[in-house]
Amino acid sequence: MVRILYLTAGIIALTLGFIGVFLPLLPTVPFVILAAFCFARSSPRFEAWLLDHRHFGPPIHAWRRNGAIPRYGKWMSTAMLGGSGVIGLFLLPGYWRFVPISVAVISGLWIWSRPDA
Structure with missing residues (x-):
């Protein structure tokens, strides 16, 4: 049950992050980092996809390494x-x-x- 909640939260966070690409009031990177956090606890496949993503992967790796923002x-x-x-x-x-x-x-x-x- 907890895994499903993390998966749902990850999908919602990723959706909000994607919307944030187009809306200036909604941040993108914090939602993508939150999605990676949730996917790490629910779906290794989704986490790997997000970490390997051409645009979303580097900020997540930088954040996980040392809390850095480009x-x-x-x-x-x-x-x-x-x-x-x-x-x-x-x-x-x-x-x-x-x-x-x-x-x-x-x-x-x-x-x-x-x-x-």
Whole structure:
């Protein structure tokens, strides 16, 4: 039963990661790393496929080795977080407009604190 839950969570995480390729507000790499974590506990075949994937594999390997994030990923996430924060400043009412910018700053600081892959 636990294996099925991990497999389901992995498929959902991978789907969200794929959607994140096209939506700037949804991150891709964290969901792909989560999917690899779930597949490692549920399906060695899916885990191997994800680790061998041309685009998704290298960030997972870098994360597993030393918690590293590729510099390109850091720049892209910073740009997307910044864009989302600015959009929130203009579209949200009152003090809610500061929530996206706060999340962007906190997330960006954490991302840039990780080693480069």
